[in-house]
Amino acid sequence: MNVQDIRKQFPILNQKVNGKDLVYLDSAATSQKPIKVIETLDQYYREYNSNVHRGVHTLGTKATDAYEGSREKVRKFINAKTYEEIIFTRGATTAINFVASSYAREHLQPGDEIVITYMEHHANIIPWQQVARATGAVLKYIPLQENGTISLEDVQETVTENTKIVSVMMVSNVLGTINPVKEIADIAHYNGAIMVVDAAQAAPHTKVDVQDIDCDFLAFSAHKMCGPTGVGVLYGKKALLSNMEPVEFGGEMIDFVGLEESTWKELPWKFEAGTPIIGGAIALGAAIDFLEDIGLDNIEAYEHKLADYAMEQLSQIDGLTIYGPGPGERAGLVTFNIEDVHPHDVATVLDAEGIAVRAGHHCAQPLMKWLKVSSTARASFYLYNTEEEIDELAAAIRKTKEYFTNVF
Structure with a gap:
């Protein structure tokens, strides 16, 4: 894995910010895009911009073939059984909301349990809060260990025969914790619950195999994995999706429309109402090609190396607190605070040095409360970052x- 060759594929990295070479360490928020993805998106709009599934003319056929071809790339990327299990959405947030709105509200009753963790992104908390409010279900949290990991013993104690949904992120966007989602899915299924996985921080960095995990639903976004913004994926087991009602209604998702009632198309199109994010979905396919050409195993190993190096370098700084698991146990990010310095001030000074990091609560306020802080700074790494940038x-x-x- 030649990082310098990879960096040449990302034109945005070749610039100066505040007179310094850009050091982009905010890929957990959104990744940068390689030339291949940019050109794929550009080519769609320049050469065959057309709606899909609706026309028999040449441009429409080409757009439909590319759009559905990308669906097949996604299917292979996560090892789903069939293309019918791949739903294009506006992102991971929309995907989780689809499950909450369609599956959960239909199946949950008062007293049923929804189990999540304190480390979840707001996108995997708020939809379940709303479901609990609407159905009378109970929202429960799996406790965290002192280092921000999950104990399977705690999962077994929290998930009961009353639990109907377990929803857990695969990788924490704050702590870098890599959760044992396969084992959690086993516990969920043993108790008769379904397993939902938020893979937004996992799919860009490691191989995701939905059949091996045996999750019932899984969500991720394109923009964190070298793809464009505004498009993501919901995976769902065919048997579950087949019995779910659509969340959005209108054109494209219908089979027959009468004056009083209508029927829906088959999977996956019954969940893709209206004109879909065609260019974005096609460009997601190009992003998958790009990542697979490099190799997800290579990307994962390299990012773990960067994370360990960052932990080693930053832990030598007096007054700096690092949150989450230790070296060798975390994904490619480091979240930290400097004693007596607000994270926003940290990020502002780093920006003056050309270094882009994230500061705030990272859409994880319950986790911030658990950490007993209001906010943190976060440096997140991807396949185009280097040890030299960590030194900077x-x-x-x-x-x-x-x-x-x-000063103070």
């Missing part, structure tokens, strides 16, 4: 710490 980050953090020590 460490140097800039020391400069930040020195600046605020001298």
Whole structure:
């Protein structure tokens, strides 16, 4: 895996920010896009922009073939059994909301349990809060260990015969925790519950095999995995999707429309009302090609190496607290705070050095409360980052710490 060759594929990295070479360490929020993806999106709009499934003319046929071809790439990418299990959505948030709105509201009754964790992104908390409010179900949280990991013993104690849904992120966007979703799915199924996996932070970085995990639903977004914004994927087992009602209604998802009632198309199109995100879905296919050419195993190993190196370098800085599991146990990000310096101030000073990190609650306020902080700074790594950039980050953090020590 030649990182310098990979970096050449990302034109946005070849620029200066505040007079310094850009060091982009915010891929957990959104990744940068390689030339292949940019050109694929451009080619669609330049050469065969057309709606899909509706016309027999040449452009429409080409667009439909590319759109459905991308669905097949997604199917193979996550090892789903059939294309019918792949629903294009506006992103992971929409995908989880589809499950909450269609499956959960139909199946849950007062006293039923929904089980999640304290580390979940708001997109995997709020939909379940709304379902619980609407159905009378009870929302329960699996406790976290001191280092921000999940104990399977705690999962077994939290998930009961009353649990109907377990929904857990595969990788934490704050802690870098890699959750044992396969084992959690086993516990959920043993108790008669379904398993939902938020793979937004996993799909870009590691192989995801829905049949091996045996999850019932899984969601991820294109924009975190070198694809465009505004498009994502909901995977669902065919038997479940077949018995679910659509969430959105209108054109494209119908079979027959009468004056009083209508019928729906077969899977997967009954969940894709209206004109879909055609260019985005096609470009997602190009992103998958790009990642698979490099190899997800290679990407995962390289990012773990970067995370371990970052932990080693940053842990040497006095007054810096790192949250989450230790080296060798986390995905490619490091979340931290500097004593007596607000994370937004940290991010502002780092930006002056050309370094882009994220500061705030990272759409994980319950986790911030568990950590006993209001916000943190986060440096997240991807296949185009280098150890030299981590050295620059460490140097800039020391400069930040020195600046605020001298000023205040």
